Amino acid sequence: MSPHISPSENTVGSFVYDALPGRVVFGSxxxxxxxxxxxxxxxxxxxxxxxxxxxxxxxxxxxxxxxxxxxxxxxxxxxxxxxxxxxxxxxxxxxxxxxxxxxxxxxxxxxxxxxxxxxxxxxxxxxxxxxxxxxxxxxxxxxxxxxxxxxxxxxxxxxxxxxDPELTLTLPPEISGPSAMNAMAHCVEAFYAPGANPITSLMAEEGIRALARGVPVAVERPGDLDGRADTLYGAYLAGAAFAVAGSGLHHKICHALGGAFDLPHAQTHTIVLPHVVAYNAPAMPAIAERLDRVLGERGDPAAALYDLAAGIGAPMALADVGLPAGGIDEVLEPILAVVPPSNPRPVDADGLRAVLAGAAAGVRPSAAILNR
Structure with missing residues (x-):
């Protein structure tokens, strides 16, 4: 396993952080x-x-x-x-x-x-x-x-x-919401992806906070520049955290679904995210607590993510965005072949099928139900 912050501990161990080159110019x-x-x-x-x-x-x-x-x-x-x-x-x-x-x-x-x-x-x-x-x-x-x-x-x-937040002012709600939830997925996975470390976790937490604050405003009041700036700032942090931490189970699922069935990228990430969090939550209690805290201390970060997406009118079921009947069986093996061994919880065919079935149907996930 690559050095990374433990999904089950709050202490900081050894880690590697590769600072990436690049210049960011941010402002209206x-x-x-x-x-x-x-x-x-x-x-x-x-x-x-x-x-x-x-x-x-x-x-x-x-x-x-x-x-x-x-x-x-x-x-x-x-x-x-x-x-x-x-x-x-x-x-x-x-x-x-x-x-x-x-x-x-x-x-x-x-x-x-x-x-x-x-x-x-x-x-x-x-x-x-x-x-x-x-x-x-x-x-x-x-x-x-x-x-x-x-x-x-x-x-x-x-x-x-x-x-430039001004460039997002005309982004319609049906794109703004899922696009921001896609950024949220980058942040969440940055806590436990193979290259995760305390620095990416700091960026991810601040990114989630900015996105959760900004996206409801961006959807409900598209012309609100402050809401747009918060959301774009969160998206920047999400991308920066993901760039170093890498991808995990969530992204492997979404890439397989997008490639196999040409599903819309942001909507697929929006739908899958809470189900993966519900699956992993019992194996990463410290991270789950951190997610819960930044999402509003509701006791169930998977459900909180689902409710946030539903509240901004995002699609909630893969079946509604193009997943065909029988599609789950087609992607099971390709996903299992690329799941990082550092995923907080081991992933087998039954567990993956449960995650995909919940996402396909659009049910509100619960870690307690999914993991009993």
Whole structure:
């Protein structure tokens, strides 16, 4: 087992913390007031802009000050970054003779820029418009057929991330809520993933606090800039914690489901999260207590996460977002093959099936029921 903070103790033992490179610029108006200077600071003269078609007008507005530094734009972004899309994006970068990448959008857009950098080590400037958090990590993901593969490579770590809460003001509630819950999943798993340590736990706890405070406001009052700033700040911390701690059972489940059935990324994370917490809670009492404290001291962090998601109108059942009948059986073995041995509780087929069945049906999880 890799050195990490014990899931069952409050004491701090030995640990390893790899501080990742990268620059963060956070603030309202940063995308218009600071972006051009950040690109120039990297010395990029031929930038490939990666932005999905819905962000076309936003991207045009933000890159206008770059003038001739914009060599080309790639808009063929798709969820889970299919290999064929990655190949076209890489070809676009070569054709443009790009010396830098500027991605403007959500996690799929960032993932597309990373797919380019994985082959062509170009510096990435990321301008997130959702709460995905992937802009803070060296993690890449590609989907081929019905299998999603992920990995870590320093080449895909964005050199600069420009966070501007103003860019999230128009994010609709049905995207804001699940996107923030996806960030919450990064925080929760950072407590016990293979590379977890006291530093990632501090970032994760503060991230959960900011997200739990911000996302209800972002959903109920989308134009509230303070709520948006809290949520984006939480998402930044979530990505930073996840980048070091790595992924655990929760992410292995979600990646398998997304790759096999093309389920929506953020919604899948939202649905699965409380069920994984309920499964692991008895084996990580100190972490469960910490989660409960930051979520409001309700005595059951899994139920609290479920209620938070339900309260912001997020989907609660995998069956409602595209999981087909019989889908659980298809992903059991692929998930079991990649579950980290450091998961707080051993995972077998019966336990995993119980987690997936609860998530498929959308029932309110309970650690007491799931683990009896």
């Amino acid at each position: 108006g940063a995308s218009t007031g600071r972006l051009a200077a950040e690109v120039e600071r990297l010395g990029c003269e031929r930038v490939l802009v990666v932005a999905a078609e819905p962000e076309r007008e936003l991207a045009r507005r933000l890159v206008a000050p770059l003038g001739d530094r914009v060599a080309a734009t790639f808009e063929e972004v798709r969820a889970h970054v299919p290999v064929e899309v990655a190949q076209r994006a890489r070809a676009a970068a070569r054709d443009a003779r790009a010396d830098g990448l500027l991605c403007i959008g959500g996690g799929s857009t960032t993932g597309t820029a990373k797919a380019i950098a994985l082959e062509q080590p170009l510096p990435i400037v990321a301008v997130p418009t959702t709460y995905a958090g992937s802009e803070m990590t060296p993690v890449w993901g590609l989907t081929e057929g019905r299998r999603k593969t992920t990995g870590r490579d320093a080449a895909v770590q964005p050199a600069v991330v420009v966070y």
